[in-house]
Amino acid sequence: MSGxxxxxxxxxxxxxxxxxxxxxxxxxxSKAGVKAAGVVIDDAAVTPKYVTxxxxxxxxPIVWKIARASFFNKLVIxxxxxLLLQTFLPWMLTPLLMIGGAYLCFEGAEKVWHLxxxxxxxxxxxxxxxxxxxxxEQRVKGAIKTDFILSAEIMTIxxxxxxxxxxxxxxxxxxxxxxxxxxxxxxxxxxLVKADDFGVLLSAKGRLSVTRSVGRKIVxxxxxxxxxxxxxxxxAMLWVGxxxxxxxxxxxxxxxxxxxxxxxxxxxxxxVGSASGFVTWSVTAGLDGxxxxxxxxxxxxxVTRVVAPGMGWLFPEKN
Numbered sequence: 001m002s003g004x005x006x007x008x009x010x011x012x013x014x015x016x017x018x019x020x021x022x023x024x025x026x027x028x029x030s031k032a033g034v035k036a037a038g039v040v041i042d043d044a045a046v047t048p049k050y051v052t053x054x055x056x057x058x059x060x061p062i063v064w065k066i067a068r069a070s071f072f073n074k075l076v077i078x079x080x081x082x083l084l085l086q087t088f089l090p091w092m093l094t095p096l097l098m099i100g101g102a103y104l105c106f107e108g109a110e111k112v113w114h115l116x117x118x119x120x121x122x123x124x125x126x127x128x129x130x131x132x133x134x135x136x137e138q139r140v141k142g143a144i145k146t147d148f149i150l151s152a153e154i155m156t157i158x159x160x161x162x163x164x165x166x167x168x169x170x171x172x173x174x175x176x177x178x179x180x181x182x183x184x185x186x187x188x189x190x191x192l193v194k195a196d197d198f199g200v201l202l203s204a205k206g207r208l209s210v211t212r213s214v215g216r217k218i219v220x221x222x223x224x225x226x227x228x229x230x231x232x233x234x235x236a237m238l239w240v241g242x243x244x245x246x247x248x249x250x251x252x253x254x255x256x257x258x259x260x261x262x263x264x265x266x267x268x269x270x271x272v273g274s275a276s277g278f279v280t281w282s283v284t285a286g287l288d289g290x291x292x293x294x295x296x297x298x299x300x301x302x303v304t305r306v307v308a309p310g311m312g313w314l315f316p317e318k319n
Contacts, residue, residue: 048189048192055132060194062140064186069144071182074154074155083171094160097157097160098248101244102299103241104238104240105245106296106299108293109299198218199216200215201215203219240288242287242291242292246288264287
């Protein structure tokens with residue numbers, strides 16, 4: 001009997017340990033996912049463009065193709081690579097994170113520049129000479145390439161926010177972030193790309209006038225909804241990218257930008273008095289966003305005149 005009780009005690013202890021580790025995984029995944037929010041919003045804002053101009057029946061299959069590749073990239077390629085870097089070359093994480101942050105700053109600044117210059121944002125352009133199958137293939141390849149870059153940034157940001165040294169908890173937390181974020185992003189994308197079809201269906205076949213009216217409002221509102229999502233994604237990219245740059249410089253020993261932003265946030269918070277936590281966050285995020293815009297603006301001529309032509313020379317598009 002005593003042996004059975006001892007066994008039950010051991011089982012209970014193992015169960016408690018497993019529950020504690022699951023709590024650690026959930027807490028670390030939640031913390032990491034929140035920090036990666038800016039990249040997530042941009043991912044959700046960018047992806048719907050890749051189904052524009054293609055048959056409605058192919059929209060969801062295309063989203064699924066991209067989502068499936070995103071799961072594979074995050075779980076099979078990027079997660080092990082991030083853990084290997086963390087284990088054997090941890091000093092590389094901050095520079096790599098800053099490179100990713102600079103990319104976010106560039107993307108955000110480029111969108112702002114196009115807005116004020118009156119140019120359209122870079123998105124997939126429909127080639128009239130291609131049939132639907134070839135166009136779909138090109139779109140999917142372009143979307144997967146973009147998603148890989150954003151996924152690498154998500155995984156790196158997420159890993160930098162995990163404060164527990166256990167490699168197993170790190171791996172589980174990263175896997176949870178990868179699965180949760182990818183499901184959230186592409187679930188939202190699927191809803192967005194089919195929302196107008198749902199609105200058309202309601203407006204055409206709704207039995208009640210109210211239902212038909214709601215359908216028409218959905219159809220009319222979708223361009224504005226997509227514009228708002230794109231705008232929020234741009235702001236989030238600048239904020240997250242700028243924050244990564246500032247914190248990276250701080251970690252590398254250059255503390256001036258970090259200290260200036262913190263001091264400014266505290267001064268404004270003390271002056272306002274009420275809702276000090278929200279005010280501190282708002283000022284910090286706003287100043288991080290301004291730095292992100294400045295960094296991104298400085299990178300635009302370098303990327304467009306040096307990096308893009310170089311990449312085009314190294315990786316010419318196949319006809």
